[in-house]
Amino acid sequence: SSERDxxxxxxxxxxxxxxxxxxDGAESCWKAIDGRVYDITDYLPHHPTPEAVILEWCGKEASExxxxxxxxxxxxxxxEGMLxxxxxxxxxDEAGEPVEPEAAARIDESTDEAGNGEAADATARLSPAEDERxxxxxxxxxxDGRYRGVFGDGGEMQVNVQFDLRDGVLSNVSYRHLAYRGVDYRALDEEDDLYPVWVQHQRLAEGLEGQPLTAIFALHEPERLAEDIDGYSGAxxxxxxxxxxxxxxxxxxxxxWP
Ligand code: HEM
Known part of the structure; x- marks a missing residue:
């Protein structure tokens, strides 16, 4: 009952x-959930998602x-038992009164805005490729499931991707089609001038493997995913x-369905 609680x-x-x-980090991670505080530092490596999913909530009101x-x-x-x-x-709060989850979430926000100006500025400066929220x-x-989608332009289908999602994580990322102006990139030989472009696109796919779905925004800054992007400027x-x-x-x- 609530009295006993x-x-x-x-x-x-x-x-x-x-x-x-x-x-607020992996070296010491506390979370507030429903008015109670938990030190889950030791649990972080065991959580069944990429660590970023729960690291994000360290030092915060995390009931939601x-x-x-x-x-x-x-x-x-x-x-729940583990928690x-x-x-x-x-x-x-300062007066020693319990803080309701919603009020605590508001404190998180206001300390970012007022008390911690630098952190707020840093958030404002985040590039679109980094802004997880x-x-x-x-x-x-x-x-969860298998997805397929295309990009087409000028009357031509250029990109057709396939990937699987499980718990918000990407896997089996592949191209079912990759072409431009009649050139089928998947059919190119190593000697072909355009072959590096195909390699780069494979790197993009590999770079997403095992990443949370939000990582697809990094495709707007492909140098984050593929090391050698020399050919990109002219690609x-x-x-x-x-x-x-x-x-x-x-x-x-x-x-x-999976
Ligand atoms: C507060 C932020 C947290 C978020 C956003 C989060 C998110 C997730 C996600 C996405 C999954 C996998 C999806 C699924 O099982 O359906 C999961 C599973 C799981 N999480 Fe978390 N988690 C959080 C905190 C925690 C904490 C603090 C613990 C334990 C101390 C924990 C224990 C588990 C366990 C045992 C599973 C396996 C499925 C289950 O038993 O429900 N999580 N969590």
Whole structure:
């Protein structure tokens, strides 16, 4: 009952949002969930997603994220049991009063804006390829499955990608088609002048393998994914088109179920 919870909470160490915010990384990761604070540092390497998914919430009010590991899908009772073993305290304001999750989320935001101007500026300066929050907002969180999508221009289909999504992570990224002005890049020989462009596009695909879906925004800055991009300046295919094909695939929805 809520009475018993309140009594339990009184026995817990009081922790302020400011103290919480100091433990915001892999070396020490605290999270506030439903008014309680958990030190999940030791659990980070064991979480079944790329670490970035839960690292993002270190030092923060994370109730929303915890209750929606995917939109509308809470963690399992098993996960809840694990979480309780990392309990270290309860979230309180300066007056020692419990902080409701929504109020705590607001404190997170205001310390970014007012108390921590530099961090806020850094966020404002993020390139579109790095802004994970923007990426999530733009994509929503699509279902698991196999996807196919195309980019076409000037009456020609140029890019056709296929990939699998599992828990928001990309795998089996491949091109079903890659062509420009009648040149089929997948059919080129190593001696061909345009062969490096095909290699670069393969690198782009490899660079996305195992990454969260949000990584597709890096295709706008392909040098992030493919080391040797010399041929890019003069290239006829590029990351923007591959990005567009990914977005087409997501708009179409799952092509086939896993
Ligand atoms: C607060 C931020 C967190 C986010 C955004 C998050 C997100 C996720 C995601 C996306 C999955 C995989 C998808 C799925 O199973 O359907 C997952 C699974 C899981 N997570 Fe988290 N997680 C968070 C925190 C934690 C914490 C703190 C723990 C444990 C101390 C934890 C334990 C687990 C476990 C055991 C699973 C396996 C599936 C389950 O039992 O529900 N997670 N989480």
């Amino acid at each position: 309140a009594a339990d909470d009184d026995a817990l160490d009081p922790i302020t949002p400011e103290a919480l915010a100091e433990h 994220a915890w209750h929606n590991k995917r939109p509308g899908v809470p963690h399992s009772p098993r996960a 309780e073993s990392y309990l270290i305290g309860r979230l309180v 923007l990426h999530r907002a733009l994509l929503g969180l699509p279902l 006829t295919l590029r990351g923007n088109k591959v990005h567009s094909a990914f977005r087409d695939a997501l708009n179409r929805g799952v092509y086939s």
